[in-house]
C-alpha cells in the first residue's frame with residue numbers, strides 16, 4: 658500500500674460518511690437544547706410496549722438505511738460477494754448506527770437526538786428495555802469522551818463494518834484484506850492527528866458495541882415471542898432481515 662492509496666482510501670470513506678449521514682452534526686448541535694416537553698414525554702410513556710417498539714424500529718431502520726448506503730461506497734466493500742456484504746451488514750449496521758448516534762448525544766443533559774428533539778432515557782420507558790437503553794446512552798457517553806473528529810468516526814465506522822471475524826463469511830481472506838486496508842487508514846489518520854493512543858481505546862469501544870448489539874438482538878427475540886404479530890407484520894422489512902435471527 659503506497660501512502661497515496663491510503664490517502665485515497667481515507668478520502669473516499671470520509672466522503673461516503675459525510676454523504677450518507679441523515680443530517681449534519683453541526684445542524685443538530687443547534688437543536689441540542691430542544692427537549693421534549695412533559696406532555697410529549699408523557700405521550701411516549703403512554704404508548705404500549707409494542708407501539709413504542711414499532712416506533713423505534715422504524716427510526717432505527719431509517720438510520721440503518723443510511724449505513725447501508727455508506728457501506729456500498731466503501732472501496733473494497735463492493736468487491737465482496739453479495740452474501741459477505743449481507744453478513745457484514747447483518748452484524749455491523751446496528752453497531753455503526755450506534756456509533757453515528759453518539760455524535761448526537763448531549764453529555765450535559767444526557768439526551769440523544771430522537772424524533773426531531775433531544776430525548777432522555779425516560780422517553781423510552783414504555784419499551785421495557787431499561788438496561789438496553791441505559792447501555793446505549795452509556796456507550797454514547799463513552800464515545801463523546803473520546804472527542805473523535807468526523808474523519809476519525811468515518812474510518813472507525815468502516816472498521817466496525819468490515820470485520821473479518823464475523824460469522825458465516827464465504828471469503829474471509831478477502832474481507833481480511835479489506836479490513837487491513839481500513840485499519841491502515843485509521844492508524845494513518847490517528848497518527849496524522851497525533852492521537853495514536855486512541856487506537857486501543859477504539860478497539861475497546863468495538864468490544865462494548867458487540868455486547869450492546871448482542872443485547873439488542875436478545876431483547877428483539879424476547880419482543881418477537883411476546884408480540885409476534887407486531888414483530889412479523891408491523892416491523893420494517895429491513896429491520897427484520899437484518900436483526901431477526903431466523
Ligand SMILES: CCS(=O)(=O)c1ccc(CC(=O)Nc2ccc(-c3ccc(CC(C)C)c(C#N)c3)c(C(F)(F)F)c2)cc1
Pocket residue numbers: 677678679680681682685710713714716717720723757758760761769770771772781784786789790793873876
Ligand atoms: C447525524 C446523522 S445520523 O447520525 O445518521 C442520525 C440521524 C438521526 C438520528 C435520530 C435517530 O434515529 N435517533 C434514534 C433512533 C433510535 C434509537 C433507539 C431507540 C430504541 C432502541 C431500543 C430497541 C429496543 C429498539 C434503540 C436501540 N438499541 C435505539 C435512538 C436511541 F438510541 F437514542 F434510543 C435514537 C440519529 C442519528
